[in-house]
Amino acid sequence: MTVSTNTSHLVHPCHPNGEWWRSAVIYQIYPRSWADGDGNGIGDLPGITGHLPYLRALGVDAIWLSPFYTSPQADAGYDVADYRNVDALFGTLTDADELIRVAHANQLRVVVDLVPNHTSDEHVWFQAALAAAPGSPERDRYVFREGTGAGGEEPPNDWQSVFGGPAWTRVTEQDGTPGQWYLHLFDTKQPDLNWENPVVRSEFEDILRFWLDRGVDGFRVDVAHGLIKAHGLPDWEGPMNMLDMTEERTPPPMWDQDGVHEIYRDWRKILDSYPGQRAMCAEAWVEPPERAARYVRSDEFQQSFNFDFLTTPWRAADLIESIDRSYRANDQVGAPTTWVLSNHDVVRHATRLALPVGEPRPNGIFATDPQPDAELGLRRARAATTLMLALPGGAYLYYGEELGLPDHTTLPNEVRQDPAYERTGHKDAGRDGCRIPMPWEKDSPAYGFGSEQQPWLPQPESYGALAVDQQEGVAGSTLELYRTLLRVRRELDLGEGSLTAVDLGPDVVAYDVASGADTVRVILNLGTADVELPSAAEVLVGSEQGLDTASSASLPRPLDPRVLPTDTAVWLRL
Structure with missing residues (x-):
């Protein structure tokens, strides 16, 4: 295409x-x-x-x-x-x-x-809270509440843990009786702090x-x-x-x-x-x-x-x-x-x-x-x-x-x-x-x-x-791709550049990144058809080996560096 x-x-x-x-x-x-x-x-x-x-x-x-x-x-x-x-x-x-x-x-x-x-429930603060009485300053560092239902046997509300199961656990008080509940949005061993x-x-x-x-x-x-x-x-x-x-x-x-x-x-x-x-x-x-x-x-x-x-x-x-x-x-x-x-x-x-x-x-x-x-x-x-x-x-x-x-x-x-x-x-x-x-x-x-x-x-x-x-040192490897991307990004200050959207069709993501005198076009092809790249542009790096001229030449069967296949991306210097 x-x-x-x-x-x-x-x-x-x-x-x-x-x-x-x-x-x-x-x-x-x-x-x-x-x-x-x-x-x-x-x-x-x-x-x-x-x-x-x-x-x-x-x-x-x-x-x-x-x-x-x-x-x-x-x-x-x-x-x-x-x-x-x-x-x-x-x-x-x-x-x-x-x-x-x-x-x-x-x-x-x-x-x-x-x-x-x-x-952690092993933090000195929480251990002090367990040893202290309801309403104490030690418990107020965490989210302790009385339970609901007869005798407080139900949690204070219906919140669930991100990890699954109830977000509340009931403690046993110092006298051995069932006591208050504490909130843990994650594991029972991760009591929530009271940020009020x-x-x-x-x-x-x-x-x-x-x-x-x-x-x-x-x-x-x-x-x-x-x-x-x-x-x-x-x-x-x-x-x-x-x-x-x-x-x-x-x-x-x-x-x-x-x-x-x-x-x-x-x-x-x-x-x-x-x-x-x-x-x-x-x-x-x-x-x-x-x-x-x-x-x-x-x-x-x-x-x-x-x-x-x-x-x-x-x-x-x-x-x-x-x-x-x-x-x-x-x-x-x-x-x-x-x-x-x-x-x-x-x-x-x-x-x-x-x-x-x-x-x-x-x-x-x-x-x-x-x-x-x-x-x-x-x-x-x-x-x-x-x-x-x-x-x-x-x-x-x-x-x-x-x-x-x-x-x-x-x-x-x-x-x-x-x-x-x-x-x-x-x-x-x-x-x-x-x-x-x-x-x-x-x-x-x-x-x-x-x-x-x-x-x-x-x-x-x-x-x-x-x-x-x-x-390491292997052309086309993912490690060398990352090293090249990071080097070019740094050399051309892409992280500080402007970004302009370019319309290249409904299945293509394309932007021009401009910093200083350089403009780099990134193109990502998500369509089923190949995308032809402009012949005048310099290919700086591609997500697959062969999209840039240098790595293509090292392949037994060189790819066409002017064609962008599906699920691949490329940086071009315009």
């Missing part, structure tokens, strides 16, 4: 010489799964530190570390028992300091996870300062839209999903309440008091984009993940609408749009994009489920990333996606650790499949993840061929 430009319109203006977080590419490291430095089968901080030069060579600007704090690990560290210390699984505070130092020496900024919606209590607010402001003083460059804030609950905790009959809204777009009583913004305005003042452009990114599963943009107003977060883009079906019209409305919403408040395709909570996009288009996203995939087409998923994932990294704004990469890692979709059920698997009565596979340890060397035990000991989750056989040492 030959296409020609029919119409175009400016989607996003140029934003040159902005703060680092406006255009940074940030790499998420899941600490237990990236590199095992002490050989116990679980990744750790020294393991991360030893592999930081790999990320500098990859071309990212910063790292985000999922929680490494002291924790009983009921939810892989998102149940924090001590926010000012490192769990022995991962190392020590000295190891954290060294990681920050080495990252900065490698010109990588460091963002750490902050989990403010809930603590000024003591809670003061504690977390001190926690921010503790890590800022140690040199971190920012925070990714977990469940940022969940801290404040609606007054009176009214019943909610809607689905218990962090993203779902009612048809009227009314926030559920546990999500996206207006009071959260006061908290983040106070946090922003703390960050702004430190040198070096410290920043926060919100995990806010909020829709529509206009409401999500409230989190990135000039006195709140600097970034918020664009989950609308992550969940968009693999169709041209849907992708274009998601991109356009994201910029419309964020540009109105002067904030960057922050793109993401995979993280530790969703099926990796190398697998997700092979699922039937338009169907709801599953929470993990069982071995007994229909298995996605790995080749199709990787092809679409490479194309999706090629589109994403051309878009101005910030971007987040999830560890191993630069290798094309798929989810482990045949993981044995007996090794699953995500609490969602148990709490849903084994109906949801959970998120373990996207958290599999990183493969570094094909012919080493655990693919080079650590020692000969079995890692905390088994790796699929397919990871061997995808290991770093199998892709």
Whole structure:
């Protein structure tokens, strides 16, 4: 199919010489799964530190570390028992300091996870609450309520946990009698904090300062839209999903309440008091984009993940609408749009994009489920990333996606650790499949993840061929594609550029990104017919080997670099 430009319109203006977080590419490291430095089968901080030069060579600007704090690990560290210390699984505070130092020496900024919606039930505060009486200051740090029904045997309301089952658990009082109920929107071992209590607010402001003083460059804030609950905790009959809204777009009583913004305005003042452009990114599963943009107003977060883009079906019209409305919403408040395709909570996009288009996203995939087409998923994932990294704004990469890692979709059920698997009565596979340890060397035990000991989750056989040492320096590999995309993005300042939509037909996503004297056109073909590319344009990089002249020449049967097949994307210099 030959296409020609029919119409175009400016989607996003140029934003040159902005703060680092406006255009940074940030790499998420899941600490237990990236590199095992002490050989116990679980990744750790020294393991991360030893592999930081790999990320500098990859071309990212910063790292985000999922929680490494002291924790009983009921939810892989998102149940924090001590926010000012490192769990022995991962190392020590000295190891954290060294990681920050080495990252900065490698010109990588460091963002750490902050989990403010809930603590672990083993946190000293919650243990004190259990030992205290109803109505005490200790219990007021959490959400304790009397039950309903005769004798209070029923929960205070009908809320359900995100992980499945009731969101309330009844405690036994010190005299041995059934007592109050406490709220946990996630696991029973993750009691929700009461953010109406000024003591809670003061504690977390001190926690921010503790890590800022140690040199971190920012925070990714977990469940940022969940801290404040609606007054009176009214019943909610809607689905218990962090993203779902009612048809009227009314926030559920546990999500996206207006009071959260006061908290983040106070946090922003703390960050702004430190040198070096410290920043926060919100995990806010909020829709529509206009409401999500409230989190990135000039006195709140600097970034918020664009989950609308992550969940968009693999169709041209849907992708274009998601991109356009994201910029419309964020540009109105002067904030960057922050793109993401995979993280530790969703099926990796190398697998997700092979699922039937338009169907709801599953929470993990069982071995007994229909298995996605790995080749199709990787092809679409490479194309999706090629589109994403051309878009101005910030971007987040999830560890191993630069290798094309798929989810482990045949993981044995007996090794699953995500609490969602148990709490849903084994109906949801959970998120373990996207958290599999990183493969570094094909012919080493655990693919080079650590020692000969079995890692905390088994790796699929397919990871061997995808290991770093199998892709490094190999033309056309997914790793080299990412390195090229990141290099060209940085050299041409695409993250700071303007974005103009180009109409190339109903099945094509096309934009011109202009920064300085350069204009790059990104084209993604989602139709069934090939798209002919303009002969005068220089092909900078393509999502498939052979789309650019250099890699095509190395193939036994060179492809036509002027034709864009379905499910592929390309960058052209106009």
